[in-house]
Amino acid sequence: MKANSRSLNLSALLNAVKESELLWVILFSILTAISAQVSIPVKPVPFTLQTMIVLLAGAFLGSKNGAYSQVLYIFLGIIGLPVFAQTADGTMGFARLIGPTGGYLLAFPLAAFLVGYLTEKSQKYLFVIISMFAAEIVIIFIGTLYLNAAFIHNFIDAFKAGAAIFTVWMVIKVFVAATIYFSISKKQPRLP
Numbered sequence: 001m002k003a004n005s006r007s008l009n010l011s012a013l014l015n016a017v018k019e020s021e022l023l024w025v026i027l028f029s030i031l032t033a034i035s036a037q038v039s040i041p042v043k044p045v046p047f048t049l050q051t052m053i054v055l056l057a058g059a060f061l062g063s064k065n066g067a068y069s070q071v072l073y074i075f076l077g078i079i080g081l082p083v084f085a086q087t088a089d090g091t092m093g094f095a096r097l098i099g100p101t102g103g104y105l106l107a108f109p110l111a112a113f114l115v116g117y118l119t120e121k122s123q124k125y126l127f128v129i130i131s132m133f134a135a136e137i138v139i140i141f142i143g144t145l146y147l148n149a150a151f152i153h154n155f156i157d158a159f160k161a162g163a164a165i166f167t168v169w170m171v172i173k174v175f176v177a178a179t180i181y182f183s184i185s186k187k188q189p190r191l192p
Contacts, residue, residue: 021065028057028069029076032108033083041086044100044147045162048085051139052173054108055132058115059181066112074105100162103146104139111135128181132174140166 035049058066077084080093087101097105118131140163148158 021061024061025065025069025072028053028061028066029072032057032070032073033076033081036083036085039085042165043087043161044151045104045143045166046085046087046101047166047169049173050085050108051104051111051136051170052177054112054139055115055135055174055177056181058112058117058135059119059128059132059177060184061112061116062120063113063116066116067109070108070112074108077105098150100147100151101143102150104143106146107139107142110142111139114138123185125178125182129174129178132177133170136170136174140170 032050032053035053038049040047054066054070057069060066061069073083074097077092077096078094082092084092084096084101084105087096087099096102112135115131115135118134119128121127144158144162147162148155152158152161
């Protein structure tokens with residue numbers, strides 16, 4: 001009888017953890033940090049997998065929690081934890097937000113919110129794909145504007161270095177994110 005009671009308590013505990021919004025927000029922050037370490041360090045902005053996790057955070061967690069996960073990720077980086085992608089200049093902490101990648105990083109919460117908001121409206125494949133492309137465009141647009149304003153001071157050069165170079169990579173990440181989302185969402189439509 002006690003063994004059965006313990007298994008019920010363990011099952012209840014596992015269900016409570018699974019349903020915890022805070023756990024999923026923290027988990028997607030950690031996944032964003034891990035995906036940042038998968039990078040190709042090119043100047044001024046490296047190729048990473050971060051934005052794919054940003055898209056998934058919004059799709060799985062919804063608008064608010066998706067955005068919260070990215071705010072937490074940025075906060076962890078600001079306080080000096082090595083969660084941001086490695087760059088050639090080696091800056092860490094708050095300095096990363098005022099560096100060439102700052103605009104991209106600051107756009108993450110907005111992009112996660114956008115994907116979450118739009119996927120809350122419709123779960124149709126094409127709509128999810130469009131919402132993910134829209135979020136990627138937001139990240140690239142804000143990042144490129146910031147890159148131009150703070151560093152390059154020539155919009156054409158900033159566009160080449162901060163947007164055009166990422167177009168193929170963006171398409172790949174959107175379709176991979178959508179594939180992951182739809183394969184998991186069949187079993188788990190929306191995380192808490």
